[in-house]
Amino acid sequence: MKKTLITAAVALLGSSAALAEEPIILKVAHFWPPTAMSQQKVLEPWCAKIEQESAGRMKCQIYPAMQLGGTPPQLIQQVQDGVADIVWTLPGYTAGRYPSMEVFELPFMTNRAEPASRAAWHYYEQFGKEDFAKVKPLAFHVHDEGYVHNNKHPITKLSDFRGLKMRAPTRLTNKMIAAFGATPVAMPLPAVAEAVSKGVVDGYVLPWEVIPAVKLHEMTKFHSETDKSMPSLYTALFIVAMNPAKYDSLPADLKKVIDANSGADFSASIGKAWDVSAPPAREKAVERGNEFAMISAEELGKWRKVTDKLASSWVKEMDGKGYKGQAMLDTAKSLIQKYNAQ
Structure with missing residues (x-):
C-alpha cells in the first residue's frame, strides 16, 4: 500500500512538473496572407526571438488572414478583449477612435519608413498613451512610400x-x-x-x-x-499591440523578454523591413x-x-x-x- 502511494505521489509530481513546463502560447493575429512580408520577415523572426530568449517558455501561434474570425477593423478590439493576445493592424481602420497618432498619415510627412517608425514610437510616448491605454503597444510603424x-x-x-x-x-x-x-x-x-x-x-x-x-x-x-x-x-500607421491582461499574467522574467523586443527599436526594424521590400515587389509589376x-x-x-x-x-x-x-x-x-x- 505504501509503495503504491509513493508511486502515485511520484507520478503526480512528475505530472505537475510537466504541466509547469508547458510553454505559454501567444495567439498572434493579423489580416495579411501568410506569404506576406509582414508575417515572414517580421512576425516569424520576432516570434522566434522571444521563444529563444525565453528558453522556449513563450511561443507564438500565428493566425494570418483573420483566421480568428471577424474583420480587419475588429482586430484592435479583439486584442483588447483577449480574443487574440497580440495583433498587428491599423488604428486608422477604426476612424476617429485613435486620433492622436493620425498625424503620421498626413500627406508629405515621411520619407523612409525606418526613421519615421522610430519617430512614431517616441511621438506615442509623448502624445498617444491615453488613446491606447486599453492595449499594450509593442510597436508603432509606418510603411514605405505609398x-x-x-x-x-x-x-x-x-x-x-x-x-x-x-x-x-x-x-x-x-x-x-x-x-x-x-x-x-x-x-x-x-x-x-x-x-x-x-x-x-x-x-x-x-x-x-x-x-x-x-x-x-x-x-x-x-x-x-x-x-x-x-x-x-x-503613408499609413500600424500598431503591434498586446492584450494587457495577458502581459500582466506573465512572470517578471518573461515580461522582460517582451519589453526587450518592443518599443522604438522594434518599430524601426519593422519600418526597415518595409523600406527594403519595395524593389522586389515592384519588379513583379515590371515583369x-x-x-x-x-x-x-x-x-x-x-x-x-x-x-x-x-x-x-x-x-x-x-x-x-x-x-x-x-x-x-x-x-x-x-x-x-x-x-x-x-
Whole structure:
C-alpha cells in the first residue's frame, strides 16, 4: 500500500512538473496572407526571438488572414478583449477612435519608413498613451512610400484624378484623395483585390510590398510613382499591440523578454523591413509589362499646396477634441526630421 502511494505521489509530481513546463502560447493575429512580408520577415523572426530568449517558455501561434474570425477593423478590439493576445493592424481602420497618432498619415510627412517608425514610437510616448491605454503597444510603424495605382489612365497631374473612384486605407488618406478630386472609397486591404476586379474602384493607393501579396499587380494597368526628392505622398500607421491582461499574467522574467523586443527599436526594424521590400515587389509589376509614370517634383509641389490645408484642418480638429494639435504636428515633423538625419 505504501509503495503504491509513493508511486502515485511520484507520478503526480512528475505530472505537475510537466504541466509547469508547458510553454505559454501567444495567439498572434493579423489580416495579411501568410506569404506576406509582414508575417515572414517580421512576425516569424520576432516570434522566434522571444521563444529563444525565453528558453522556449513563450511561443507564438500565428493566425494570418483573420483566421480568428471577424474583420480587419475588429482586430484592435479583439486584442483588447483577449480574443487574440497580440495583433498587428491599423488604428486608422477604426476612424476617429485613435486620433492622436493620425498625424503620421498626413500627406508629405515621411520619407523612409525606418526613421519615421522610430519617430512614431517616441511621438506615442509623448502624445498617444491615453488613446491606447486599453492595449499594450509593442510597436508603432509606418510603411514605405505609398503610390497611386489605377486601371483608367496614367496619373501625372491633379486633374487626372477627376472622375476616379479610389480606395484609401484611413480617414486622412481618404481626405487626401477627395482633395485631389477623386471619389474616396474606404476599405481594408483584404477587400481591395475584389473591389478592383469587379470595378467597384478604379484604383487605390498602396506601397509596393503588399501589391503582389494580394495579386493586385495582375489586375492593375497603371502605376504612378513620385519624385524621390520629395517626401512620400502618403503613408499609413500600424500598431503591434498586446492584450494587457495577458502581459500582466506573465512572470517578471518573461515580461522582460517582451519589453526587450518592443518599443522604438522594434518599430524601426519593422519600418526597415518595409523600406527594403519595395524593389522586389515592384519588379513583379515590371515583369507583367504594366505601365509606369513618374510624378515630377514640380507637379508634387502643387499637390502639396492642396494637402497643406488638410494639416491645418487636422490641427483645428485636434484642438476641438482637447488635444494639442499644433504641438502634435510640430513634434511629429521634428522627430521625423531628427531620425531621418541619423
